[in-house]
Every structure is written in C-alpha cells, then in structure tokens.
Amino acid sequence: MQVYLNELIPGGDINSRSSEGDIESLRNSIVQMGMILPIAVMPEGDGKHWRVIDGNRRLAALNQIFNGAAGSTLVTVHVTSDTDLDLAMEQSIAANIERLPLHPMDQYEAFARLHGDDEEIASHFGITPRQVRQRMALGNLTPEVRAVYRDGGLTEASCAS
Numbered sequence: 001m002q003v004y005l006n007e008l009i010p011g012g013d014i015n016s017r018s019s020e021g022d023i024e025s026l027r028n029s030i031v032q033m034g035m036i037l038p039i040a041v042m043p044e045g046d047g048k049h050w051r052v053i054d055g056n057r058r059l060a061a062l063n064q065i066f067n068g069a070a071g072s073t074l075v076t077v078h079v080t081s082d083t084d085l086d087l088a089m090e091q092s093i094a095a096n097i098e099r100l101p102l103h104p105m106d107q108y109e110a111f112a113r114l115h116g117d118d119e120e121i122a123s124h125f126g127i128t129p130r131q132v133r134q135r136m137a138l139g140n141l142t143p144e145v146r147a148v149y150r151d152g153g154l155t156e157a158s159c160a161s
Contacts, residue, residue: 001079003050006070008041008059008077011052027061028126035062038076050077105150108138 039055052059066073102110111121111132118129118136138146148154 002074002076003041004071005062005066005073005075007049008039008075009044009049009051010059011054011056023057023060023064025126026057027064028123030058030061030126031065032124032126035076038078040078040080042080050079053080103150104135104156105138105146107135111135112139 035058037055037058039058040053041050041055042053044051062073062075063070114121114124116124118132121132122129138149141149145154
C-alpha cells in the first residue's frame with residue numbers, strides 16, 4: 001500500500017532509536033538505492049494517519065529527502081491490521097533484534113565486485129570512504145586468514161592489537 005509521507009506519524013515510544021549520523025547515512029543510501037524495505041505502520045485513530053511501528057529512521061530520512069514535498073510524496077508501507085500498541089512494540093523490537101549486520105568479509109567481497117573507487121562505493125551505500133578502505137584492506141589477508149576471520153577465529157580487535 002502507498003500513503004502520503006505527511007500521513008505517517010513517528011512511532012514515538014515504539015522502538016525509536018537514531019542519531020543524526022545514522023539518518024544521514026540512511027538518507028544517502030535511500031537517495032542512491034531507493035527504499036529497500038517498506039515502513040511498517042498501524043492505523044492511527046482518525047483513519048487518515050498511520051503510526052510507524054518499524055521504520056522511524058527511514059521516515060526521518062525520507063522527511064529530510066522530501067522536505068517541503070511530504071504532501072505529494074507517496075511512500076510504500078506495510079500495514080499491520082492489529083491496533084494493539086503493545087503488540088506493535090513487540091513487532092518492532094523483534095524486527096530490530098532479528099536484523100544482522102553484514103559480516104565485514106561479506107562487505108569486502110561485495111565491494112571487490114563493484115567497479116569504482118572508494119568515494120563512489122561509499123557514496124552509493126551511504127558510508128564513508130574510510131569504511132570502504134577498511135573493508136577492502138581485508139583483501140590483503142591470505143585466503144586462509146580470511147576464512148578464520150569469517151568463522152570467528154579472529155576479531156577486528158585481535159587483528160588491531
């Protein structure tokens with residue numbers, strides 16, 4: 001379903017977490033790649049608005065991107081039919097607990113397949129060029145050491161010391 005951006009209400013106490021740096025990175029990613037996951041919402045009391053239960057950071061990023069055009073900007077959302085606030089809180093927490101960050105070796109392998117310099121890759125994914133260089137440095141390790149690192153036998157902290 002699609003709704004207008006200005007019909008979305010931040011979740012407030014529903015698993016709200018963000019920092020300005022997080023939002024900027026996500027905003028850059030959305031600009032480059034578009035919205036990958038829809039925002040999950042539940043109906044708000046008046047039937048004309050939707051409470052965000054998963055996607056408050058995406059909402060903040062979209063508000064930055066479409067500042068001033070929220071009334072004409074359509075956003076894809078996933079609507080939960082349940083209006084129980086406690087259940088919405090549980091769904092939001094479960095969604096955030098279940099998300100796993102991409103392992104650094106997976107990031108290295110993905111970046112290595114891309115054509116472009118550190119700046120282009122960083123811009124494309126909303127990260128810093130330094131983060132790209134750190135991941136690309138993993139290519140300097142032997143395949144055996146990379147395998148041990150991927151399997152958890154080495155950590156970034158143990159390699160840095």
